[in-house]
């Protein structure tokens with residue numbers, strides 16, 4: 001695999017978009033593993049220095065994932081047939 005930026009042999013891939021980058025072009029960016037509510041506040045488990053390509057644009061705030069949610073009825077119907 002080659003670096004997305006300079007085409008040198010890549011040393012790793014961006015944690016956010018998957019682009020391969022070499023050690024020289026790699027940057028660091030905090031990466032949120034998990035967000036959970038506690039005591040009325042949102043807490044997050046994060047890696048402060050995740051590998052980042054410097055090209056993509058990780059969102060500072062969570063993106064809505066409405067398209068992932070499906071009605072629970074559809075799931076139970078599928079399992080019921082088998």
Ligand SMILES: [Zn+2]
Nearest residue numbers: 003006022025
């Ligand atoms: Zn490079």
Ligand SMILES: [Zn+2]
Nearest residue numbers: 014017053056
């Ligand atoms: Zn990236």
